[in-house]
Amino acid sequence: MSALSQRREPASVRHSAKVIDGALAVLTAVIFVAVALAAGVRSPWDGPVPVIPLALFLGALLFVRRRWPMTVLLLSIAAIFAYHLPAPQSPPGWIWPIWAAYFTAAATPRVRWVAAIGVAQLVYSAVDFRWVIDRNMTHYLIHTVGEALLLAFIIGAGLLYAASLRWRDRLRETDGRVRAAEERLRVAQEVHDTVAHTLAVVGVHLNVAADTLEGVPAEAAAALRLAQDVRNRAMADLAALIDVLRTSPTGTAPQPDLASLGALVADARATGLDVTLDERGDPSAVPATCAVAVYRVVQEALSNTLKHSGATTAEVTVAYQPDSVSVEVVDNGHGTPGGAGIREGHGLAGMRERVSALGGTLTAGPVPGGFAVKACLPLADSSP
Structure with a gap:
């Protein structure tokens, strides 16, 4: 499965992704039909592989490009081959009609396979378009070199996009670690402040009780009761702190005022x-x-x-x-x-x-x- 589809994204992001895929599907279908008509195709419904059904097929594939990027790429290439093979002089265009499929696949860990498939397709298209050499060498070079540069640009853009996603994930992970460290520091401060103060007060009362236990038992008893009261309040504070940490990791109760x-x-x-x-x-x-x-x-x-x-x-x-x-x-x-x-x-x-x-x-x-x-x-x- 694609690295693009493995990430759990918020609902708003998933909705935006569907909108983008729909826009790419429509754009691919419309431009493919428009170029075919401009290049001399008389009827988009005629021929061994009609232009409009092929354009709709290429556009529909883009709706699942994030889930199955390599499958979409291979099916798109197969569709382009099916369009060109029956008509050797069909309108040129082997790479640009399926640029979105190439881009998506290039953003996955299988980018080397994508490059190899692209080079193979370019070699075949150069051979298939050789009939233009005798008529217009300049046109042949522009077509061949242009599609090669386009493929290189698409694969490079896919690599950059994948790198940006990895950087965003690392940044998100780093932010999470920083927040966790800050939270641990806040909790440590709360525990230290509560425990240190309690031990200081209880220690003084215990010293008073020890000094007066034999001579003034009533005063010793009062000191012990005060120490017990302070201890009970501290235990209640710590229990509240632990309870909040269990139910809401972002809290640091108790919060005195x-x-x-x-x-x-x-x-x-x-x-x-x-x-x-x-x-x-x-x-x-x-x-x-x-x-x-x-x-x-x-x-x-x-x-x-x-x-x-x-x-x-x-x-x-x-x-x-x-x-x-x-x-x-x-x-x-x-x-x-x-x-x-x-x-x-x-x-x-x-x-x-x-x-x-x-x-x-x-x-x-x-x-x-x-x-x-x-x-x-x-x-x-x-x-x-």
């Missing part, structure tokens, strides 16, 4: 970290993609504060402006254990990639008296 910032800060505050949240402006105009990015930046910044900085206070400021949203998380810690230089791990890298994808900027580093994470996201480039 700006209203969830309060719960995020409350979780961090429950660990003993003194966290304040200051929201300025109207958040109603913030698109969903930008809202998720804001939430994740705050979540990752607070997670790093809990895990690494040794901070006791943190300030979260979110400013909603007409054309952008700015986020700032400042704590009084030292950023990394022992005050070492910044090492950009998966969390910080994920924040930077998420913000950059929306056209924003992110900085993270020491400030006087602590450590700060700052991000600015434009609203115009973050619409879903």
Whole structure:
């Protein structure tokens, strides 16, 4: 089966292909009859092989050229031979009446066979047309060389068309791989943000429970209950994410919104970290993609504060402006254990990639008296 017919195309493309085949069929039949009449055929219905039935046969074959290209080519050549053989002085034309069949077959992997068949047909036509040599050598050369050049052009066009189809398929495959890689990255970011924050908060509560288990059992029990609540919410988020991935591969739920910032800060505050949240402006105009990015930046910044900085206070400021949203998380810690230089791990890298994808900027580093994470996201480039 032809490479052209093996591709699964949308319905609109298949409809366009049928329209093109119909147009080629009509064009082939009309031009063949017109040339025959212009060349001296008195009646298109007379002769051993009448012109009109032959023209209709050649046109009808083009409706199945995509499905059986070699069969259509061979039947078309046979029809041309049947037309020329009974009448040695029939109107010239061995290649051009079946150019569409040649083109279609040349776009298949059997192009070498197509070229061999074409050369054989040209040789035979040159011999068959030899009676013109004595009368008009120029006419003979124009006919023979012209049809040879036409065959070469048709086969070359078929090869170029097949190459363009292969290039389109490779481009489509590459685009699919890129989309899959982007999707994996988004999922990895969602899982990392959820798990990292949960482990940080739960870890703090477990440390509190371990320290107070013997002296203040009630406080230890409260810490364990908070850790369990945070864990349950994280499990629900992960379950929702997995469910969406199973049913809709393009989704990356759960998708937190700006209203969830309060719960995020409350979780961090429950660990003993003194966290304040200051929201300025109207958040109603913030698109969903930008809202998720804001939430994740705050979540990752607070997670790093809990895990690494040794901070006791943190300030979260979110400013909603007409054309952008700015986020700032400042704590009084030292950023990394022992005050070492910044090492950009998966969390910080994920924040930077998420913000950059929306056209924003992110900085993270020491400030006087602590450590700060700052991000600015434009609203115009973050619409879903």
